[in-house]
Amino acid sequence: MNLTSKDILKALSTVEEPDLKKDLVTLGMIKDIILDHQKINFTVVLTTPACPLKELIKKNCREAIIKFYGNDYEIIINLTAQVSSIREGVDKLLPKIKNIIAIASGKGGVGKSTVTSNLAVALSKAGAKVGLIDADISGPSIPTMFGIENEQPNMTSVEGKNMIIPLEKYGVELISIGVLIPKDSAVTWRGPMVSSALRQFITDVLWGDLDYLLIDLPPGTGDIHLTLVQTLPITGALIVTTPQKVATSDAQKGMSMFLLPNINVPILGVVENMSYFTPEELPDNKYYIFGKGGGKQLAEKNNVPFLGEIPLVQSVREGGDSGMPVALQSAIVGRSFDILAQSVAQQIAIRNANFDKTKVVDIKV
Secondary structure, three states, rough: OOOOOOHHHHHHHOOOOOOOEEEOOOOOEEEEEEEEEEEEEEEEEOOOOOOOOOHHHHHHHHHHHHHHHHOOOOOEEEEEEEEOOOOOOOOOOOOEEEEEEEEOOOOOOOHHHHHHHHHHHHHHHOOEEEEEEEEOOOOOOOOHOOOOOOOOEEEEEEEOOOEEEEEEOOOOOOOEHOOOOOOOOOOOOOOOHHHHHHHHHHHOOOOOEEEEEEOOOOOOHHHHHHHHHOOOOOOEEEEEEEEEOHHHHHHHHHHHHHHHOOOOEEEEEEEEEEEEEOOOOOOOEEEEEOOOHHHHHHHHHHOOOOEEEEEEEHHHHHHHOOOOOOOOHHHHHHHHHHHHHHHHHHHHHHHOOOOOOOOOOOOOO
C-alpha cells in the first residue's frame, strides 16, 4: 500500500494530546511527514521541551499508525518543541518573551528563591530558554544561589538607549539588584524606588528570546506585586509554601491577591517546599518536621493544581550556599525539581490553551 501524507494525518488525527484534549492534527503538532517505501518519518511538535507526556504521545502515535496501516512499516517519530504563548508579538514590553511567571509566597523563609532558582535550572536543562528576575529588592538572594555575587552586568546601546545585558549562568539569564550594588550594601529604599527598580529590570534589560521568564517576588503582597501586575500581563502565578498552618495561611493571602477580580492572574499551582526531612544516610526515611499535607490542602481548597513536594535535605542548602543549585547535581532532589519543571510547563501549556490573555491591570490605591 502506497501511503500519502494525508493517510498519516488521518491516523494521527485519532491521537489526543492528553492535556489539551484535542487531536494532534487539529493542534498543528504534526510536521515534516516523509514517506520512503516502507519508512514513515514525521515530527511531533510538543508544547514544551519539558513535556512530561512525550513518551506517551510518541507511543500513541506509533500505535495509531499500526492500527490503520499494519505493522509492515518502519516508523520514525522525531520530537521537538515550540513553547506555547498567548502574548508573543502582542505586548509592547518584552515581546520576545513567551511566558512570564510570578513566583510568590505569603511569608518569608519558605524557600521561594530556592524553588525559583532550581526551577529555572531544571527548565533550562530540559531545553527551554529561561530568564529570572530577582524582584526581592531589599533581600536579593539569587546572586548567592547562582554564584554571581562578584559579577556585574555589561551595558550596550540599542537605538540610542543604554541597556543592561543580563548575566547568564547555567543557561539562565539573570538580573538582580544584588549585582548592581556593592555586595554587602543594604537596600533601604522606600516603595516608589523599589517599584522603579523592578520597572528597570523589565524595560532596561536586554532580554533574549525566552520561553519562560520567572519573577522571584518578595514575601507578602506589597508594592512590587502591584507594580508587576500593573506593568506586565502575567501568564500565571506559582505559590510556594511549607506544610505548616502559619505558612499556608499566609500563602492563601498571597494567592488571593492574584485572584482578586481586578487582578485576575491564573494560579498555575502550589509547590510545597521542605515537605519532609530525609537524612542522607537513611534515604528511605521521611520525617514530617513541619507537618504533613498543608500544601496539598491549600491547592484543593482553591481548586488549583498541586505541583509537588520538595524534601528538606542538606544538599539543597549546600547548593544554594555554593552557587550551584541542587537541580544540577543531586540525582534524588534534582529529580524532584525536574518533575516540578515538567508540571509547571504542563500547566502553562494548559493555561495558554484554555484561558484568554491576562491583561495589565489598572489599580487605584
